[in-house]
Amino acid sequence: MRSETATGARTGAVRALLWLIVAALAVRQTAAVLGRPPGERFIDLDTWTGENGVLHVTGSLYDNDRFTGTPFAGLVLKPLTRMAEQSLGVAWAFGSLLLVVALGAVAARALPGPVARRTSLLAAPVAISLLMLSLPVRNAFHLGQTSVLPVLLVLLACFVVRGERASGLLIGLAAALQPTVLLFAVLLLFTGRRRAAVTGGVTFAAGTALAWAAMPRDSWTYWVHHVAGAGLGENADSLANQSLHGALLRLGLAGPVEVALFLALSAAVCWFGLRRAVRYARDGQLLLAVAVTGCVAVAVSPTAWQHQLLWVLLAVVGRVGKRASDRLVWPAVVVLVSTLPGTMLLPNMAVVFPVRDNALLLAALGAACVVPFLPRTSPYWRDPVPTDYAAPVPARWSRVPLLPFWRRVLSRPNLLLELLLIRVVYSAYSQVRLAATAGRGTAERHGRQIHSLEQWLHIDIEHWANHTVAGIGWLRGFFDYYYTTFHFIVPLAILGVLYARRPADYRWVRSSIGFTTILALVGFWLYPLAPPRLMPGLGFIDTVHGVQDFAKPDYGTLTSVTNQYAAMPSLHFGWSLWCGVVVVMLAPKTWMKALGLLHPLFTVSAIIATANHWVLDAVGGATVVALGFGLTYALAGPRKLRLPTVPAAAKPLDDLAEGPGTGGGAPRPVGDAVGGPRG
Numbered sequence: 058m059r060s061e062t063a064t065g066a067r068t069g070a071v072r073a074l075l076w077l078i079v080a081a082l083a084v085r086q087t088a089a090v091l092g093r094p095p096g097e098r099f100i101d102l103d104t105w106t107g108e109n110g111v112l113h114v115t116g117s118l119y120d121n122d123r124f125t126g127t128p129f130a131g132l133v134l135k136p137l138t139r140m141a142e143q144s145l146g147v148a149w150a151f152g153s154l155l156l157v158v159a160l161g162a163v164a165a166r167a168l169p170g171p172v173a174r175r176t177s178l179l180a181a182p183v184a185i186s187l188l189m190l191s192l193p194v195r196n197a198f199h200l201g202q203t204s205v206l207p208v209l210l211v212l213l214a215c216f217v218v219r220g221e222r223a224s225g226l227l228i229g230l231a232a233a234l235q236p237t238v239l240l241f242a243v244l245l246l247f248t249g250r251r252r253a254a255v256t257g258g259v260t261f262a263a264g265t266a267l268a269w270a271a272m273p274r275d276s277w278t279y280w281v282h283h284v285a286g287a288g289l290g291e292n293a294d295s296l297a298n299q300s301l302h303g304a305l306l307r308l309g310l311a312g313p314v315e316v317a318l319f320l321a322l323s324a325a326v327c328w329f330g331l332r333r334a335v336r337y338a339r340d341g342q343l344l345l346a347v348a349v350t351g352c353v354a355v356a357v358s359p360t361a362w363q364h365q366l367l368w369v370l371l372a373v374v375g376r377v378g379k380r381a382s383d384r385l386v387w388p389a390v391v392v393l394v395s396t397l398p399g400t401m402l403l404p405n406m407a408v409v410f411p412v413r414d415n416a417l418l419l420a421a422l423g424a425a426c427v428v429p430f431l432p433r434t435s436p437y438w439r440d441p442v443p444t445d446y447a448a449p450v451p452a453r454w455s456r457v458p459l460l461p462f463w464r465r466v467l468s469r470p471n472l473l474l475e476l477l478l479i480r481v482v483y484s485a486y487s488q489v490r491l492a493a494t495a496g497r498g499t500a501e502r503h504g505r506q507i508h509s510l511e512q513w514l515h516i517d518i519e520h521w522a523n524h525t526v527a528g529i530g531w532l533r534g535f536f537d538y539y540y541t542t543f544h545f546i547v548p549l550a551i552l553g554v555l556y557a558r559r560p561a562d563y564r565w566v567r568s569s570i571g572f573t574t575i576l577a578l579v580g581f582w583l584y585p586l587a588p589p590r591l592m593p594g595l596g597f598i599d600t601v602h603g604v605q606d607f608a609k610p611d612y613g614t615l616t617s618v619t620n621q622y623a624a625m626p627s628l629h630f631g632w633s634l635w636c637g638v639v640v641v642m643l644a645p646k647t648w649m650k651a652l653g654l655l656h657p658l659f660t661v662s663a664i665i666a667t668a669n670h671w672v673l674d675a676v677g678g679a680t681v682v683a684l685g686f687g688l689t690y691a692l693a694g695p696r697k698l699r700l701p702t703v704p705a706a707a708k709p710l711d712d713l714a715e716g717p718g719t720g721g722g723a724p725r726p727v728g729d730a731v732g733g734p735r736g
Contacts, residue, residue: 068175068178068179071179072178072179072182075179075182075183075186076182078182078186079158079182079185079186079189082186082189082190083154083189086150086154086189086195086198087150087151087154090150090198090199091150125289125360125362126203126234127233127234127235127236127265127268127279128265128268128269128271128272128275128276128279128280129233129234129264129265129267129268130203130233130234131268131272131275132267132268132271132272149201150198153197153198153205156205156206156209157185157188157189157194157205158185159209160188160205160208160209160212160367161181161182161184161185161186161187161188162181162184162185163209163212163213163216163217164184164212164344164371164374165177165180165181165183165184166181166216166217167212167215167216167343167344167347168180168344168374169341169342169343169344169345169374169433170341171439187370187373187392187395187396188367188370190396191367191370191395191396192363192366192395192396192397192398192417193363193364193365193366193367193369193370193395194364194367196362196363196364197364200364202364203234204235204362204364204365204367205367206231206234207231207232207234207235207238208231208351208367208368208371210227210228210230210231210234211227211228211231211238211241211347211351212347213227214226214227214228214231214241214253214257215343215344215347216343216344221250221252221253221256222252222253222256224245224250224253224256224257225242225245225252225253225254225255225256225257225258225259225260226256226257226260228241228242228245228253228256228257228260228261229242229256229257229258229259229260229261229263229264230260230264232257232260232261233260233261233264233265233268235354235365236261236358237354237355237357237358238354239257239258239261240327240331240350240353240354240357241257241347241350241354242254242255242257242258242261243331243350244331244334244335244338244346244347244350245257247331247335248335248338248339248346265280284359287302287359287360289360291362293306293359293360294306294307296399296414297362297363298360298361298362299355299361299362299363299366299415299417299418299421300355300356300357300358300359300360300361300418301319301322301323301326301356301357301418302315302319302358302359302360303360303361303418304415304418305318305319305322307411307414307415308411323356323357326353326356326357326422326425326426327353327357329425329426330349330350330352330353330356330425330426331350331353333349333425333426333430334346334347334349334350334353336432337349337430337432340432340433340434341433342374342375342430342432342433344371344374345372345374345375345430347371348368348369348371348372348373348374348375348424349372349424349425350368351367351368351369351371352368352369352372352420352421352422352424352425353421353425354368355368355369355417355418355421356418356421356422356425361418363417366395366417366421368421369391369394369395369417369420369421369424370391370392370395372391372420372421372424372428373387373388373391373392375387375424375428375430375431376430376431376438377428377429377430377431378431378437378441379431379437379441379442380441380442380444381441381442381443381444382444382466382468382470382471383441383471384441385471385474386471386473386474387428389474389477389478390420390473390474390477391420391424393477393481394416394417394420395417395420397481397484399413399414399416400413400484401480401481401484401485402416402477402480402481402484403416403480404480444466444468445466445467445468446465446466446467465561465564465565465693465694466561466564467560467561468560469556469560469563470556470560470563470564472556475556482571482574486574486578489578489581489582496585497587497622499585500585500586500587500591500622501587501591501592501593503584503585503586503587503625504586504587504588504589504591504592504671505592507586507625507671507673507674508589508592508595508671510673511671511672511673516672516673517672518665518672519589519597519665519668519671519672520589520595520596520597522662522665522666523589523597523598523600523665523666523667523668524598525666526600526666526667527598527600532666533600533666536600536662536663536666536667537600537601537663537667539659539660539663540601540629540660540663540664540667540669541601543633543656543659543660544629544632544633544660547632547633547636547656548570548632548635548636551566551636551639551640552566552567552570555639555643559643562643562696565689565693565696566635566639566643568689568692568693569635569682569685569686569688569689570632570635570685571685572684572685572688572689573628573631573632573635573681573682573684573685573686574628574685576681576684576685577626577628577631577678577681580625580626580677580681581623581625584625585622585623586622586623586624586625586671586674587622587624588621588622588624588668588669588670588671588674589668589669589670589671590667590668590669591621591622597668598668599667599668600666600667600668601667601669624669624670624671624674625671625673625674625677626674626676626677626678626680626681627664627670627674627675627677627678628678629660629663629664629669629670629678630657630660630661630664630670630674630675630678630679631677631678631679631681631682632678633656633657633659633660633661634657634660634678634679634682635682635685636653636656636657637653637654637656637657638682638686639653640652640653640654640656641653641654642696661675
């Protein structure tokens with residue numbers, strides 16, 4: 058009884074915290090929009106209903122391509138123009154928030170069962186938080202768009218209202234606002250809800266006909282001249298258009314060839330996607346079926362702007378993978394694609410531009426046609442293959458507070474998820490590093506403080522080392538090359554080798570470099586520091602970047618590449634020291650350990666000789682590395698772990714633990730020996 062009471066209390070506390078996060082996100086979204094000048098908030102809404110907006114002007118809605126809705130949407134909005142104009146502020150913002158909250162609440166109710174009580178309690182705040190963080194909602198909120206409404210109408214039709222006619226009416230109204238939503242009538246038809254499908258089609262036709270009778274010129278322009286809205290708003294080949302049509306145009310196709318290919322691909326996506334949606338609906342996963350149908354609508358629409366792509370986020374409910382360790386891969390991909398710009402997901406390399414520029418479309422196509430979602434009849438639906446965990450080793454030092462918040466996993470992490478998370482963390486690191494600046498004056502004042510302290514400690518060797526190396530051509534070239542080349546290559550190579558050969562150790566060392574980097578960001582933020590090369594009057598030679606013109610007021614400031622005042626602590630040295638420690642700990646040969654120690658030695662020499670860091674910057678780098686390893690030890694336990702207790706039949710696990718040359722003797726610790734994926 059006490060255990061159940063404690064579990065209920067913890068669940069209640071987590072739920073309260075999640076609702077606080079929802080409230081904080083709502084306040085943040087509202088403040089971010091309302092804090093903008095009048096001309097920079099609710100841009101589309103102002104274009105429609107403002108003093109000189111489209112809905113005020115006599116004539117066609119589409120004379121200047123600023124109105125992108127259907128004629129039916131214009132017919133509905135025109136009587137509301139004056140009210141909308143007066144509510145271009147708090148009322149509109151809160152109305153949009155209420156739509157998002159309602160959408161999240163309905164989606165949480167629609168989760169395919171059976172749903173654990175804890176999940177049902179936490180689902181609504183989690184869903185609302187994800188919606189508020191998503192790019193479509195943020196975009197719609199900023200522009201003043203109504204694109205959340207069709208999604209909400211569809212979910213209400215499928216999960217809330219009773220009666221076939223009421224469901225069909227809501228689907229039809231949503232389709233009248235966003236034509237490709239009519240695909241949901243097909244889903245209803247093939248899942249046995251014929252009356253709802255017919256009602257939806259009739260409602261759509263009636264709404265469109267009403268708009269055609271009231272505004273025949275506008276209807277002709279929208280449906281015939283612009284082919285269901287294609288060509289309205291931004292250029293169809295812009296990155297904002299995440300449809301097959303937009304992707305083909307970005308690939309350089311145009312004219313009849315592009316149109317024919319678009320129609321053929323759209324027909325194929327509709328065929329495969331709707332068949333899958335019907336199958337999932339019959340399997341009892343109606344929310345997943347709705348998400349898949351919405352993703353089909355995104356792909357085949359002539360224009361699918363960012364604020365219309367909420368269907369992709371709903372696909373997060375699908376379960377993928379037989380192993381428990383793989384279950385987070387698909388949700389993580391969907392959430393990252395839906396909440397972060399493509400530039401944060403993939404590097405700035407031309408070879409990945411087609412993927413980066415079409416990330417949301419590819420996610421929609423994957424959900425519609427490719428991703429193997431598990432049926433509820435699968436034995437892995439509720440009971441995936443469990444993850445292998447190692448038994449923790451007691452802390453070596455009794456006074457060290459060992460707090461194992463996560464259990465150590467033996468198996469290799471999913472490569473796609475790992476690459477995505479590494480990329481996202483690095484992008485966030487770059488953004489924080491760029492923002493962590495207090496200006497040239499503060500950075501130079503801190504530089505003088507560091508220089509004075511080093512003089513007092515008699516370790517101010519930077520000037521001597523810099524001028525000595527600058528006078529020796531081959532040595533200068535070596536250190537310049539080493540400084541600019543090996544900073545990223547060596548850590549990534551070590552992580553790659555450990556991922557492939559020693560996954561249990563990979564997880565431990567990956568956590569340590571993550572903590573090291575986070576702690577370094579705190580240092581960049583709190584103590585912006587000018588490196589020696591950017592200190593006027595001290596006579597340092599910038600061997601890597603060239604001569605700095607100190608007469609220009611903007612020298613050494615924030616650039617598009619890096620914050621040149623993020624010098625304390627030195628991550629150049631910190632990461633190299635991390636590499637040396639990891640190689641010494643894990644390398645099997647003595648010569649490998651010795652080679653590993655050369656990297657931090659060469660790096661510290663390079664950062665000082667090229668005048669990019671002070672000696673104390675290297676001390677700061679060593680400090681954050683030590684703290685990174687210490688935090689990993691405190692939270693995850695020692696690196697070496699006990700093997701899990703297994704029955705005698707599970708002999709392969711023991712075989713994996715035997716290192717080469719052991720002669721079948723006693724198994725070595727898992728941290729030293731596990732070399733392949735398990736579970």
